[in-house]
Amino acid sequence: MGEIAAMMLSGFYCEQCGCLIDGEETGYPRLCEDCARESKPKRKKTKNENAVIDSKLAEAMGYKQLVENEGYLWEPSTDMSDAWEVSERFGLDSISRNQENGTWTAVFKTNNGLIVQTESTAPLAICKAALKIIEGSKSDE
Ligand SMILES: [Zn+2]
Numbered sequence: 001m002g003e004i005a006a007m008m009l010s011g012f013y014c015e016q017c018g019c020l021i022d023g024e025e026t027g028y029p030r031l032c033e034d035c036a037r038e039s040k041p042k043r044k045k046t047k048n049e050n051a052v053i054d055s056k057l058a059e060a061m062g063y064k065q066l067v068e069n070e071g072y073l074w075e076p077s078t079d080m081s082d083a084w085e086v087s088e089r090f091g092l093d094s095i096s097r098n099q100e101n102g103t104w105t106a107v108f109k110t111n112n113g114l115i116v117q118t119e120s121t122a123p124l125a126i127c128k129a130a131l132k133i134i135e136g137s138k139s140d141e
Contacts, residue, residue: 009097028095028104028122030080050077053127057086060134076127083123090130095122108133 011026016035066072076082093107106125108115117129
């Protein structure tokens with residue numbers, strides 16, 4: 001992998017236009033403000049296999065009404081900026097990429113210990129880990 005690609009994956013450069021974002025390395029790919037603003041309305045709403053994940057998380061985050069009744073586009077399983085909201089809500093400890101097979105591993109710290117999830121993309125790893133947390137807290141009640 002080239003250095004620029006690595007820097008994009010680490011969030012140093014915008015993953016879409018390659019511009020310098022804010023000099024921070026977040027450890028996950030992200031868009032600069034301009035691309036983030038543009039990419040939202042352009043994105044086509046497709047019913048993907050992760051729609052169930054998105055809808056469960058929307059419910060947990062209190063976005064269900066917005067998404068279902070107002071057509072608000074919120075797809076954390078495929079959109080990193082949406083997934084980041086999930087990360088913050090559920091307490092993401094780390095997100096890292098396996099350099100050998102390209103998979104992403106999200107680690108969340110919870111009262112019941114660590115939740116670890118590995119998936120093909122960073123947002124998906126975050127979302128599936130968050131679902132485990134949601135389902136875990138339900139079964140405790
Ligand atoms: Zn950009």
